[in-house]
Amino acid sequence: MIFNLATFGIVFVAMLVQQLIPSFEWAHGGFVFVVAVAFFCCAISVPFPVMLALAFFTGLLWDGLHVVIPPDGEISNPQAAIKDIKFGYSILLFAGLGGLMQGLRPLFRRGRWELPIIMTGVGAFLFLLIQYLLVNFSLGGLVFPTTVWYKILTTALLCMLISPLGFFILHRLATATGYQIRYEGLRRRFS
Amino acid sequence: MKHLNLLAFVIFSLLLGWVFMFSTDTKRKIQRPILSVFGVVNKTAHALSADEDVVNGVNLGPAALAEKYSEEELAERYSYLLREVMELRAIKSQFAQIQRDNLKLRESLGFLKSTDLSGLVPARVIKRESSTWWNEFWINKGESSGLVLQSPVLTTTLAREGEEPRPALIGKVTALSENTAKVLLLTDERCKVAAKVDRTLESGLLMGSRAQDGTPTLMLRYLSKNTEELLNNPNANVLSSPAGGVVPANFLLGIVKDFKTLEFYGEATVEPAVDFAQLTDVFVMLPTDEAQVIEAAEAADAESAAIPRAAIPVAEPTSEPTSEPDPSARTEPEPLSEQ
Numbered sequence: 001m002i003f004n005l006a007t008f009g010i011v012f013v014a015m016l017v018q019q020l021i022p023s024f025e026w027a028h029g030g031f032v033f034v035v036a037v038a039f040f041c042c043a044i045s046v047p048f049p050v051m052l053a054l055a056f057f058t059g060l061l062w063d064g065l066h067v068v069i070p071p072d073g074e075i076s077n078p079q080a081a082i083k084d085i086k087f088g089y090s091i092l093l094f095a096g097l098g099g100l101m102q103g104l105r106p107l108f109r110r111g112r113w114e115l116p117i118i119m120t121g122v123g124a125f126l127f128l129l130i131q132y133l134l135v136n137f138s139l140g141g142l143v144f145p146t147t148v149w150y151k152i153l154t155t156a157l158l159c160m161l162i163s164p165l166g167f168f169i170l171h172r173l174a175t176a177t178g179y180q181i182r183y184e185g186l187r188r189r190f191s
Numbered sequence: 192m193k194h195l196n197l198l199a200f201v202i203f204s205l206l207l208g209w210v211f212m213f214s215t216d217t218k219r220k221i222q223r224p225i226l227s228v229f230g231v232v233n234k235t236a237h238a239l240s241a242d243e244d245v246v247n248g249v250n251l252g253p254a255a256l257a258e259k260y261s262e263e264e265l266a267e268r269y270s271y272l273l274r275e276v277m278e279l280r281a282i283k284s285q286f287a288q289i290q291r292d293n294l295k296l297r298e299s300l301g302f303l304k305s306t307d308l309s310g311l312v313p314a315r316v317i318k319r320e321s322s323t324w325w326n327e328f329w330i331n332k333g334e335s336s337g338l339v340l341q342s343p344v345l346t347t348t349l350a351r352e353g354e355e356p357r358p359a360l361i362g363k364v365t366a367l368s369e370n371t372a373k374v375l376l377l378t379d380e381r382c383k384v385a386a387k388v389d390r391t392l393e394s395g396l397l398m399g400s401r402a403q404d405g406t407p408t409l410m411l412r413y414l415s416k417n418t419e420e421l422l423n424n425p426n427a428n429v430l431s432s433p434a435g436g437v438v439p440a441n442f443l444l445g446i447v448k449d450f451k452t453l454e455f456y457g458e459a460t461v462e463p464a465v466d467f468a469q470l471t472d473v474f475v476m477l478p479t480d481e482a483q484v485i486e487a488a489e490a491a492d493a494e495s496a497a498i499p500r501a502a503i504p505v506a507e508p509t510s511e512p513t514s515e516p517d518p519s520a521r522t523e524p525e526p527l528s529e530q
Contacts, residue, residue: 019232023322031322049199056206064225068365068381069218087218088210095203139380151322 003179004050007042010170011058014038015065028147030154035062036124037159041166043098044108044116045174045181051098059091066090085134093130097123111182113167121160128152219340223368230371233318233329311345311474312336317371325378325399325407325467327362332475333370340364343438343476344374348465359464360384360431360442361473372475377444378407378467384438386411388447388459389428393418397429397444397461407467409445414457418450425450429461439476 014034023031039058043051067087101119108116129152136142174181213221260268312332319328332338341363348359362382366373375382378399387394388411395413411429427447433440445461452458 016229016232019229019318022320025321029322048193048196052199052203056203060210060221061225064222065229067218067222068375069215069222086211087213088207091207091210095207 002177003174004046006173006177007046007050007054007170008057010042010173011035011038011054012061015058015061023151024154024158027154027158028150030151030158032158032162033124033128033155034162036127037120037163037166039094039098040101040116040120040123041163041170043101044105044119045170048102051102052095055095055098056091059088059094062090062094063087085131085138089134090131093127097127108167109182113164116167117160117163120163120166121156124159125152125156128155222366226366226371226373227368230329230333230368234331234371311476312338314344314372314473314475316471316473319470325376327365327373327375327379328470330372330374330473330475331370333372334367335369336475337477338364338367338372338475339478340367341437342372342478343442345442345474345476346465346470346472348443357443358474360438360444361465361467361470363437364475374473376467377409377463384444385432385434386429386444387432388414388424389430391418391424391427394432394434395456395459407463408448409461409463411447411459411461412456414450414459416452416455416457418457428464429459 014037018034021032021034023029035058039054042054046054063085067085067090069087101116101123104116104119132148132152133142136144171181173179257265314330314332314336316328317331330344343360344362344364345358346361347357360377362374362376362379364372365375376399377384377397380399383396383398385394386397393414395411397409397411400408400410409429425447429444429447431438431440431442431444443464445463447459448462449460450457451460
Protein backbone atom coordinates (compact mmCIF):
# COMPACT_ATOMS: atom_id res chain seq x y z
CA MET A 1 0.00 0.00 0.00
CA ILE A 2 2.77 2.44 1.00
CA PHE A 3 4.73 1.54 -2.12
CA ASN A 4 1.71 2.10 -4.34
CA LEU A 5 1.14 5.54 -2.81
CA ALA A 6 4.83 6.32 -3.08
CA THR A 7 4.69 5.79 -6.85
CA PHE A 8 2.31 8.76 -7.06
CA GLY A 9 4.83 10.82 -5.10
CA ILE A 10 7.62 9.68 -7.43
CA VAL A 11 5.67 10.77 -10.50
CA PHE A 12 4.87 14.13 -8.88
CA VAL A 13 8.52 14.73 -7.99
CA ALA A 14 9.50 13.71 -11.52
CA MET A 15 7.06 16.28 -12.84
CA LEU A 16 8.72 18.96 -10.68
CA VAL A 17 12.20 17.87 -11.72
CA GLN A 18 11.14 17.89 -15.37
CA GLN A 19 10.60 21.65 -15.06
CA LEU A 20 14.26 22.15 -14.28
CA ILE A 21 15.78 19.90 -16.91
CA PRO A 22 17.02 21.61 -20.06
CA SER A 23 17.20 20.04 -23.48
CA PHE A 24 20.61 19.15 -24.87
CA GLU A 25 21.97 20.77 -28.01
CA TRP A 26 24.36 17.85 -28.55
CA ALA A 27 21.37 15.49 -28.55
CA HIS A 28 19.54 17.38 -31.30
CA GLY A 29 17.37 19.12 -28.71
CA GLY A 30 16.52 15.87 -26.94
CA PHE A 31 15.89 15.93 -23.21
CA VAL A 32 15.70 13.54 -20.30
CA PHE A 33 12.01 12.74 -20.13
CA VAL A 34 11.98 12.04 -16.39
CA VAL A 35 8.18 11.92 -16.16
CA ALA A 36 7.94 9.14 -18.72
CA VAL A 37 10.76 7.17 -17.10
CA ALA A 38 9.19 7.53 -13.65
CA PHE A 39 5.77 6.55 -14.93
CA PHE A 40 6.90 3.54 -16.98
CA CYS A 41 9.13 2.26 -14.18
CA CYS A 42 6.26 2.58 -11.70
CA ALA A 43 3.74 1.15 -14.18
CA ILE A 44 5.64 -2.11 -14.43
CA SER A 45 6.10 -2.36 -10.66
CA VAL A 46 2.50 -1.96 -9.53
CA PRO A 47 -0.68 -3.99 -10.14
CA PHE A 48 -2.96 -3.13 -13.06
CA PRO A 49 -5.58 -1.08 -11.12
CA VAL A 50 -2.85 1.04 -9.49
CA MET A 51 -1.24 1.55 -12.90
CA LEU A 52 -4.52 2.90 -14.24
CA ALA A 53 -4.88 5.27 -11.29
CA LEU A 54 -1.28 6.37 -11.79
CA ALA A 55 -1.92 6.97 -15.50
CA PHE A 56 -4.92 9.10 -14.61
CA PHE A 57 -2.89 11.14 -12.12
CA THR A 58 0.11 11.57 -14.43
CA GLY A 59 -2.00 12.42 -17.49
CA LEU A 60 -4.08 14.94 -15.58
CA LEU A 61 -0.97 16.72 -14.26
CA TRP A 62 0.69 16.59 -17.68
CA ASP A 63 -2.29 18.06 -19.48
CA GLY A 64 -2.82 20.61 -16.72
CA LEU A 65 0.73 21.81 -17.32
CA HIS A 66 0.94 21.65 -21.08
CA VAL A 67 -2.42 21.80 -22.81
CA VAL A 68 -3.44 25.25 -23.97
CA ILE A 69 -7.10 25.67 -23.11
CA PRO A 70 -8.89 27.88 -25.61
CA PRO A 71 -10.97 30.72 -24.24
CA ASP A 72 -14.77 30.62 -24.37
CA GLY A 73 -16.38 32.03 -27.48
CA GLU A 74 -15.28 35.67 -27.30
CA ILE A 75 -13.24 35.28 -30.47
CA SER A 76 -15.10 36.68 -33.40
CA ASN A 77 -12.82 35.03 -35.93
CA PRO A 78 -13.13 31.23 -35.56
CA GLN A 79 -9.98 30.65 -37.60
CA ALA A 80 -7.97 32.50 -34.98
CA ALA A 81 -9.04 30.09 -32.23
CA ILE A 82 -6.26 28.29 -30.35
CA LYS A 83 -6.15 24.62 -31.22
CA ASP A 84 -4.27 22.09 -29.14
CA ILE A 85 -4.49 18.51 -27.97
CA LYS A 86 -7.76 17.80 -26.19
CA PHE A 87 -7.50 17.83 -22.41
CA GLY A 88 -7.36 14.21 -21.25
CA TYR A 89 -5.57 12.59 -24.18
CA SER A 90 -2.40 12.21 -22.14
CA ILE A 91 -4.32 10.13 -19.59
CA LEU A 92 -5.34 7.79 -22.39
CA LEU A 93 -1.79 7.67 -23.73
CA PHE A 94 -0.20 6.97 -20.36
CA ALA A 95 -2.78 4.27 -19.66
CA GLY A 96 -2.25 2.61 -23.05
CA LEU A 97 1.54 2.65 -22.80
CA GLY A 98 1.36 1.64 -19.12
CA GLY A 99 -0.72 -1.33 -20.29
CA LEU A 100 2.13 -2.32 -22.62
CA MET A 101 4.55 -2.15 -19.68
CA GLN A 102 2.19 -4.36 -17.65
CA GLY A 103 2.62 -7.02 -20.32
CA LEU A 104 6.28 -7.24 -19.33
CA ARG A 105 5.54 -7.40 -15.63
CA PRO A 106 6.00 -11.17 -15.25
CA LEU A 107 9.45 -10.84 -16.82
CA PHE A 108 10.30 -7.87 -14.60
CA ARG A 109 9.20 -9.74 -11.50
CA ARG A 110 11.61 -12.51 -12.37
CA GLY A 111 14.41 -9.94 -12.19
CA ARG A 112 14.89 -9.39 -15.94
CA TRP A 113 15.41 -5.71 -16.76
CA GLU A 114 16.55 -5.81 -20.41
CA LEU A 115 13.18 -5.69 -22.10
CA PRO A 116 11.59 -3.26 -19.59
CA ILE A 117 14.51 -0.86 -20.19
CA ILE A 118 14.00 -1.04 -23.94
CA MET A 119 10.24 -0.67 -23.49
CA THR A 120 10.78 2.47 -21.38
CA GLY A 121 12.54 4.05 -24.34
CA VAL A 122 9.94 2.73 -26.76
CA GLY A 123 7.16 4.05 -24.50
CA ALA A 124 8.75 7.53 -24.33
CA PHE A 125 9.21 7.46 -28.12
CA LEU A 126 5.58 6.46 -28.72
CA PHE A 127 4.28 9.02 -26.24
CA LEU A 128 6.15 11.90 -27.89
CA LEU A 129 5.37 10.68 -31.40
CA ILE A 130 1.65 10.30 -30.74
CA GLN A 131 1.50 13.67 -28.99
CA TYR A 132 3.23 15.27 -31.97
CA LEU A 133 0.88 13.56 -34.41
CA LEU A 134 -2.12 14.69 -32.33
CA VAL A 135 -0.83 18.27 -32.42
CA ASN A 136 -0.44 17.96 -36.19
CA PHE A 137 -3.92 16.55 -36.45
CA SER A 138 -5.46 19.37 -34.41
CA LEU A 139 -3.56 22.05 -36.35
CA GLY A 140 -4.21 20.45 -39.71
CA GLY A 141 -1.57 19.13 -42.09
CA LEU A 142 1.34 16.82 -41.34
CA VAL A 143 4.70 18.52 -40.91
CA PHE A 144 7.46 16.13 -39.94
CA PRO A 145 10.97 17.59 -40.33
CA THR A 146 14.04 15.50 -39.63
CA THR A 147 14.88 17.54 -36.55
CA VAL A 148 11.69 16.35 -34.86
CA TRP A 149 12.58 12.70 -35.54
CA TYR A 150 16.05 13.26 -34.10
CA LYS A 151 14.65 15.02 -31.06
CA ILE A 152 12.16 12.25 -30.29
CA LEU A 153 14.72 9.52 -30.92
CA THR A 154 17.43 11.04 -28.74
CA THR A 155 14.90 11.67 -25.98
CA ALA A 156 13.84 8.00 -26.11
CA LEU A 157 17.48 6.89 -25.98
CA LEU A 158 18.18 9.13 -22.99
CA CYS A 159 15.12 7.62 -21.28
CA MET A 160 16.50 4.14 -21.90
CA LEU A 161 19.82 5.22 -20.43
CA ILE A 162 18.42 6.46 -17.15
CA SER A 163 15.66 3.88 -16.71
CA PRO A 164 17.92 1.35 -14.88
CA LEU A 165 18.34 4.01 -12.21
CA GLY A 166 14.54 4.25 -11.96
CA PHE A 167 14.18 0.48 -11.59
CA PHE A 168 16.95 0.41 -9.02
CA ILE A 169 15.30 3.15 -6.94
CA LEU A 170 11.98 1.35 -7.09
CA HIS A 171 13.54 -1.92 -5.95
CA ARG A 172 15.16 -0.14 -3.02
CA LEU A 173 11.86 1.53 -2.17
CA ALA A 174 10.05 -1.79 -2.39
CA THR A 175 12.53 -3.35 0.02
CA ALA A 176 12.15 -0.42 2.41
CA THR A 177 8.36 -0.55 2.36
CA GLY A 178 8.05 -4.34 2.43
CA TYR A 179 6.49 -4.49 -1.02
CA GLN A 180 7.25 -7.54 -3.13
CA ILE A 181 8.28 -6.72 -6.69
CA ARG A 182 10.44 -9.76 -7.28
CA TYR A 183 8.54 -13.02 -7.41
CA GLU A 184 9.93 -16.23 -8.81
CA GLY A 185 6.57 -18.03 -8.88
CA LEU A 186 5.92 -21.53 -7.65
CA ARG A 187 8.96 -23.68 -8.15
CA ARG A 188 9.05 -27.38 -8.50
CA ARG A 189 10.94 -28.99 -5.68
CA PHE A 190 13.05 -32.02 -6.34
CA SER A 191 13.60 -34.07 -3.28
CA MET B 192 -8.97 -10.85 -16.82
CA LYS B 193 -9.37 -10.74 -13.08
CA HIS B 194 -12.59 -9.21 -11.75
CA LEU B 195 -10.66 -6.51 -9.90
CA ASN B 196 -8.77 -5.52 -13.05
CA LEU B 197 -11.99 -5.43 -15.03
CA LEU B 198 -13.64 -3.25 -12.40
CA ALA B 199 -10.62 -0.91 -12.38
CA PHE B 200 -10.73 -0.69 -16.16
CA VAL B 201 -14.42 0.20 -16.15
CA ILE B 202 -13.93 2.87 -13.47
CA PHE B 203 -10.94 4.26 -15.36
CA SER B 204 -12.93 4.42 -18.62
CA LEU B 205 -15.78 6.25 -16.88
CA LEU B 206 -13.36 8.73 -15.30
CA LEU B 207 -11.66 9.29 -18.65
CA GLY B 208 -14.99 9.92 -20.34
CA TRP B 209 -15.79 12.37 -17.53
CA VAL B 210 -12.51 14.24 -18.12
CA PHE B 211 -13.21 14.47 -21.86
CA MET B 212 -16.57 16.07 -21.06
CA PHE B 213 -15.06 18.75 -18.82
CA SER B 214 -16.16 22.25 -19.66
CA THR B 215 -13.52 24.89 -20.34
CA ASP B 216 -14.12 26.36 -16.88
CA THR B 217 -13.55 23.03 -15.17
CA LYS B 218 -10.35 22.48 -17.14
CA ARG B 219 -9.14 25.90 -16.05
CA LYS B 220 -10.05 25.13 -12.44
CA ILE B 221 -7.89 22.02 -12.64
CA GLN B 222 -5.10 23.76 -14.51
CA ARG B 223 -4.86 26.75 -12.19
CA PRO B 224 -3.62 25.00 -9.00
CA ILE B 225 -1.27 22.83 -11.05
CA LEU B 226 0.24 25.90 -12.68
CA SER B 227 0.47 27.61 -9.28
CA VAL B 228 2.47 24.74 -7.79
CA PHE B 229 4.79 24.39 -10.77
CA GLY B 230 5.04 28.17 -11.09
CA VAL B 231 6.56 28.28 -7.59
CA VAL B 232 9.16 25.72 -8.69
CA ASN B 233 10.05 27.77 -11.75
CA LYS B 234 10.33 30.95 -9.71
CA THR B 235 12.49 29.28 -7.07
CA ALA B 236 14.78 27.85 -9.72
CA HIS B 237 15.04 31.28 -11.32
CA ALA B 238 15.93 32.87 -7.97
CA LEU B 239 18.54 30.21 -7.19
CA SER B 240 20.29 30.66 -10.49
CA ALA B 241 21.01 34.36 -9.90
CA ASP B 242 24.33 35.21 -11.49
CA GLU B 243 25.71 37.17 -8.56
CA ASP B 244 25.58 34.11 -6.27
CA VAL B 245 27.36 31.78 -8.62
CA VAL B 246 30.83 31.65 -10.15
CA ASN B 247 31.14 29.19 -13.01
CA GLY B 248 28.05 27.42 -11.74
CA VAL B 249 29.57 26.88 -8.27
CA ASN B 250 29.70 29.19 -5.31
CA LEU B 251 33.40 29.26 -4.60
CA GLY B 252 35.17 30.65 -1.54
CA PRO B 253 38.87 31.72 -1.37
CA ALA B 254 39.98 28.37 0.03
CA ALA B 255 38.17 26.44 -2.66
CA LEU B 256 39.65 28.72 -5.33
CA ALA B 257 43.18 28.16 -4.01
CA GLU B 258 42.57 24.43 -4.00
CA LYS B 259 41.07 24.38 -7.47
CA TYR B 260 43.54 26.54 -9.38
CA SER B 261 47.30 26.56 -9.59
CA GLU B 262 49.20 29.84 -9.23
CA GLU B 263 49.52 30.20 -13.01
CA GLU B 264 45.83 29.59 -13.49
CA LEU B 265 44.97 32.10 -10.79
CA ALA B 266 47.26 34.68 -12.42
CA GLU B 267 45.64 34.05 -15.78
CA ARG B 268 42.22 34.29 -14.22
CA TYR B 269 43.18 37.51 -12.45
CA SER B 270 44.37 39.18 -15.66
CA TYR B 271 41.23 37.99 -17.46
CA LEU B 272 39.03 39.48 -14.73
CA LEU B 273 41.09 42.67 -14.77
CA ARG B 274 40.44 43.03 -18.51
CA GLU B 275 36.76 42.46 -17.86
CA VAL B 276 36.74 45.15 -15.16
CA MET B 277 38.27 47.61 -17.64
CA GLU B 278 35.64 46.76 -20.21
CA LEU B 279 32.88 47.14 -17.64
CA ARG B 280 34.24 50.54 -16.60
CA ALA B 281 34.09 51.64 -20.23
CA ILE B 282 30.53 50.35 -20.50
CA LYS B 283 29.61 52.08 -17.25
CA SER B 284 30.79 55.42 -18.61
CA GLN B 285 28.49 54.95 -21.59
CA PHE B 286 25.67 53.79 -19.42
CA ALA B 287 24.48 57.19 -18.20
CA GLN B 288 24.20 58.45 -21.77
CA ILE B 289 22.33 55.35 -22.87
CA GLN B 290 20.01 55.68 -19.90
CA ARG B 291 19.18 59.27 -20.87
CA ASP B 292 18.52 58.15 -24.45
CA ASN B 293 16.37 55.36 -23.15
CA LEU B 294 14.27 57.74 -21.09
CA LYS B 295 13.81 59.97 -24.13
CA LEU B 296 12.69 57.01 -26.20
CA ARG B 297 10.24 55.96 -23.53
CA GLU B 298 8.92 59.49 -23.40
CA SER B 299 8.45 59.45 -27.13
CA LEU B 300 6.44 56.29 -26.77
CA GLY B 301 4.17 57.99 -24.32
CA PHE B 302 4.92 55.49 -21.60
CA LEU B 303 5.74 58.16 -19.03
CA LYS B 304 3.54 61.03 -20.10
CA SER B 305 0.27 59.14 -20.18
CA THR B 306 -2.12 59.81 -17.33
CA ASP B 307 -3.69 56.33 -17.35
CA LEU B 308 -1.22 54.07 -15.55
CA SER B 309 -3.40 50.98 -15.42
CA GLY B 310 -3.16 49.84 -19.00
CA LEU B 311 0.15 47.97 -19.03
CA VAL B 312 1.85 45.70 -16.55
CA PRO B 313 5.63 45.29 -16.87
CA ALA B 314 6.76 41.71 -16.48
CA ARG B 315 9.99 39.76 -16.62
CA VAL B 316 10.54 36.46 -18.39
CA ILE B 317 11.37 33.95 -15.66
CA LYS B 318 11.44 30.70 -17.58
CA ARG B 319 12.09 29.81 -21.17
CA GLU B 320 13.03 26.31 -22.21
CA SER B 321 15.21 25.62 -25.20
CA SER B 322 12.84 22.88 -26.33
CA THR B 323 9.95 25.35 -26.54
CA TRP B 324 12.06 28.45 -27.22
CA TRP B 325 9.95 29.74 -30.08
CA ASN B 326 6.66 28.63 -28.51
CA GLU B 327 6.21 29.93 -25.01
CA PHE B 328 7.73 31.36 -21.86
CA TRP B 329 6.68 32.16 -18.31
CA ILE B 330 6.50 35.65 -16.85
CA ASN B 331 6.56 36.79 -13.22
CA LYS B 332 3.15 38.45 -13.24
CA GLY B 333 -0.15 36.67 -12.93
CA GLU B 334 -3.72 37.01 -11.87
CA SER B 335 -2.82 39.16 -8.87
CA SER B 336 -1.48 41.82 -11.24
CA GLY B 337 -4.74 41.92 -13.14
CA LEU B 338 -3.76 39.67 -16.05
CA VAL B 339 -6.49 37.65 -17.72
CA LEU B 340 -6.39 34.91 -20.31
CA GLN B 341 -5.76 36.19 -23.83
CA SER B 342 -4.13 39.39 -22.52
CA PRO B 343 -1.88 40.69 -25.31
CA VAL B 344 1.83 40.72 -24.45
CA LEU B 345 3.91 43.52 -25.94
CA THR B 346 7.38 44.86 -26.18
CA THR B 347 8.82 47.91 -27.87
CA THR B 348 10.69 47.70 -31.12
CA LEU B 349 12.08 49.67 -33.99
CA ALA B 350 10.31 48.62 -37.16
CA ARG B 351 13.10 50.09 -39.24
CA GLU B 352 16.20 52.07 -38.50
CA GLY B 353 15.43 55.73 -37.98
CA GLU B 354 11.81 55.12 -37.05
CA GLU B 355 10.50 55.81 -33.57
CA PRO B 356 10.09 52.83 -31.24
CA ARG B 357 6.59 51.47 -31.15
CA PRO B 358 4.78 48.71 -29.30
CA ALA B 359 4.91 45.31 -30.99
CA LEU B 360 2.81 42.30 -30.14
CA ILE B 361 4.78 39.19 -29.18
CA GLY B 362 2.05 36.83 -27.96
CA LYS B 363 -0.82 36.33 -25.60
CA VAL B 364 -1.40 34.91 -22.14
CA THR B 365 -2.71 31.35 -22.31
CA ALA B 366 -2.43 30.12 -18.74
CA LEU B 367 -2.51 31.91 -15.43
CA SER B 368 -1.66 31.31 -11.82
CA GLU B 369 -1.63 33.80 -8.96
CA ASN B 370 1.82 35.20 -9.67
CA THR B 371 2.92 33.67 -12.94
CA ALA B 372 1.56 33.39 -16.44
CA LYS B 373 2.41 31.41 -19.53
CA VAL B 374 2.73 33.38 -22.75
CA LEU B 375 2.16 31.73 -26.11
CA LEU B 376 4.44 33.41 -28.61
CA LEU B 377 3.46 34.60 -32.07
CA THR B 378 6.04 32.22 -33.45
CA ASP B 379 3.95 29.26 -32.27
CA GLU B 380 1.56 27.98 -34.90
CA ARG B 381 -1.22 27.79 -32.30
CA CYS B 382 -1.06 31.55 -31.69
CA LYS B 383 -3.08 33.03 -34.50
CA VAL B 384 -3.69 36.73 -34.80
CA ALA B 385 -5.86 38.61 -37.25
CA ALA B 386 -3.55 40.91 -39.18
CA LYS B 387 -3.56 43.37 -42.02
CA VAL B 388 -0.91 44.69 -44.34
CA ASP B 389 -0.26 48.38 -43.80
CA ARG B 390 -1.38 50.71 -46.60
CA THR B 391 -3.28 47.96 -48.39
CA LEU B 392 -6.69 46.37 -48.08
CA GLU B 393 -5.14 42.97 -47.49
CA SER B 394 -5.89 41.15 -44.25
CA GLY B 395 -5.35 37.58 -43.12
CA LEU B 396 -4.32 35.38 -40.26
CA LEU B 397 -0.78 35.58 -38.89
CA MET B 398 0.74 32.48 -37.29
CA GLY B 399 4.09 30.85 -36.64
CA SER B 400 5.35 27.91 -38.60
CA ARG B 401 5.83 24.47 -37.07
CA ALA B 402 9.17 23.00 -35.97
CA GLN B 403 11.31 25.99 -36.76
CA ASP B 404 15.08 26.00 -36.72
CA GLY B 405 17.18 29.11 -36.45
CA THR B 406 15.41 32.42 -36.81
CA PRO B 407 11.64 32.05 -36.72
CA THR B 408 9.38 33.38 -39.42
CA LEU B 409 5.69 34.10 -39.42
CA MET B 410 3.15 33.22 -42.09
CA LEU B 411 0.34 35.56 -43.09
CA ARG B 412 -2.30 33.34 -44.65
CA TYR B 413 -5.65 33.75 -46.36
CA LEU B 414 -4.67 36.81 -48.36
CA SER B 415 -6.08 37.49 -51.81
CA LYS B 416 -4.51 35.25 -54.42
CA ASN B 417 -3.17 37.76 -56.89
CA THR B 418 -2.85 40.94 -54.97
CA GLU B 419 -1.00 43.61 -56.91
CA GLU B 420 -0.81 45.67 -53.74
CA LEU B 421 1.43 43.16 -52.01
CA LEU B 422 3.47 42.30 -55.04
CA ASN B 423 4.18 45.97 -55.54
CA ASN B 424 4.66 46.74 -51.89
CA PRO B 425 7.39 44.51 -50.45
CA ASN B 426 8.63 45.25 -46.94
CA ALA B 427 5.20 46.53 -45.92
CA ASN B 428 4.43 46.59 -42.21
CA VAL B 429 2.05 43.94 -40.90
CA LEU B 430 -0.22 45.26 -38.16
CA SER B 431 -2.75 43.64 -35.88
CA SER B 432 -6.33 43.93 -37.02
CA PRO B 433 -9.37 44.35 -34.75
CA ALA B 434 -11.09 41.51 -36.64
CA GLY B 435 -9.70 38.90 -34.22
CA GLY B 436 -11.46 40.53 -31.27
CA VAL B 437 -8.62 39.87 -28.82
CA VAL B 438 -5.67 41.99 -29.86
CA PRO B 439 -6.14 45.75 -30.25
CA ALA B 440 -5.65 47.14 -33.71
CA ASN B 441 -2.46 48.55 -35.22
CA PHE B 442 0.16 46.84 -33.10
CA LEU B 443 3.21 46.10 -35.19
CA LEU B 444 3.70 42.40 -35.91
CA GLY B 445 6.33 42.23 -38.61
CA ILE B 446 7.42 43.10 -42.11
CA VAL B 447 6.41 41.29 -45.30
CA LYS B 448 9.40 39.52 -46.82
CA ASP B 449 7.91 37.29 -49.45
CA PHE B 450 4.59 36.59 -51.09
CA LYS B 451 3.44 33.50 -52.90
CA THR B 452 0.16 32.41 -54.41
CA LEU B 453 -1.20 29.07 -53.26
CA GLU B 454 -4.12 27.11 -54.69
CA PHE B 455 -6.85 28.89 -52.78
CA TYR B 456 -5.22 31.92 -51.20
CA GLY B 457 -2.11 34.02 -51.05
CA GLU B 458 0.48 33.58 -48.34
CA ALA B 459 3.13 36.04 -47.21
CA THR B 460 6.25 35.26 -45.21
CA VAL B 461 6.63 37.82 -42.48
CA GLU B 462 9.80 38.71 -40.63
CA PRO B 463 8.90 39.33 -36.97
CA ALA B 464 9.24 42.92 -35.80
CA VAL B 465 10.78 41.71 -32.57
CA ASP B 466 13.90 39.68 -31.93
CA PHE B 467 12.18 36.75 -30.22
CA ALA B 468 15.49 35.38 -29.02
CA GLN B 469 16.18 38.42 -26.84
CA LEU B 470 12.98 38.83 -24.84
CA THR B 471 13.61 39.52 -21.17
CA ASP B 472 11.17 42.29 -20.23
CA VAL B 473 7.70 42.59 -21.65
CA PHE B 474 4.46 44.44 -21.04
CA VAL B 475 1.11 42.80 -20.60
CA MET B 476 -1.92 44.75 -21.66
CA LEU B 477 -4.70 44.66 -19.11
CA PRO B 478 -8.25 44.08 -20.34
CA THR B 479 -10.13 47.16 -21.39
CA ASP B 480 -13.14 45.29 -22.65
CA GLU B 481 -15.80 45.04 -19.95
CA ALA B 482 -16.79 41.51 -20.88
CA GLN B 483 -13.19 40.36 -20.53
CA VAL B 484 -12.94 41.89 -17.05
CA ILE B 485 -16.19 40.31 -15.91
CA GLU B 486 -15.13 36.92 -17.17
CA ALA B 487 -11.80 37.19 -15.36
CA ALA B 488 -13.51 38.29 -12.14
CA GLU B 489 -15.96 35.37 -12.31
CA ALA B 490 -13.14 32.93 -12.85
CA ALA B 491 -11.22 34.40 -9.90
CA ASP B 492 -14.28 34.21 -7.61
CA ALA B 493 -14.96 30.63 -8.53
CA GLU B 494 -11.44 29.54 -7.75
CA SER B 495 -10.59 31.70 -4.77
CA ALA B 496 -11.33 28.84 -2.39
CA ALA B 497 -9.43 26.24 -4.37
CA ILE B 498 -6.01 27.87 -4.66
CA PRO B 499 -3.54 27.99 -1.75
CA ARG B 500 -2.63 31.58 -2.58
CA ALA B 501 -0.63 32.18 0.59
CA ALA B 502 1.80 29.47 -0.46
CA ILE B 503 2.82 31.34 -3.58
CA PRO B 504 5.47 34.02 -3.09
CA VAL B 505 4.85 37.41 -4.57
CA ALA B 506 7.25 38.39 -7.32
CA GLU B 507 10.01 40.61 -6.03
CA PRO B 508 11.61 43.22 -8.22
CA THR B 509 15.24 42.54 -9.04
CA SER B 510 18.03 44.94 -8.35
CA GLU B 511 19.26 45.27 -11.93
CA PRO B 512 19.02 48.90 -12.85
CA THR B 513 17.99 48.83 -16.49
CA SER B 514 16.34 45.55 -17.26
CA GLU B 515 13.31 45.88 -14.96
CA PRO B 516 10.86 48.37 -16.41
CA ASP B 517 9.95 51.24 -14.17
CA PRO B 518 6.60 50.48 -12.45
CA SER B 519 5.69 54.12 -12.79
CA ALA B 520 5.84 53.63 -16.53
CA ARG B 521 2.66 51.53 -16.58
CA THR B 522 0.43 53.18 -19.09
CA GLU B 523 -1.91 52.35 -21.83
CA PRO B 524 -0.36 53.06 -25.23
CA GLU B 525 -1.94 55.66 -27.34
CA PRO B 526 -3.71 54.21 -30.33
CA LEU B 527 -1.36 54.09 -33.26
CA SER B 528 -2.33 55.57 -36.51
CA GLU B 529 -1.79 53.49 -39.60
CA GLN B 530 1.19 54.59 -41.57
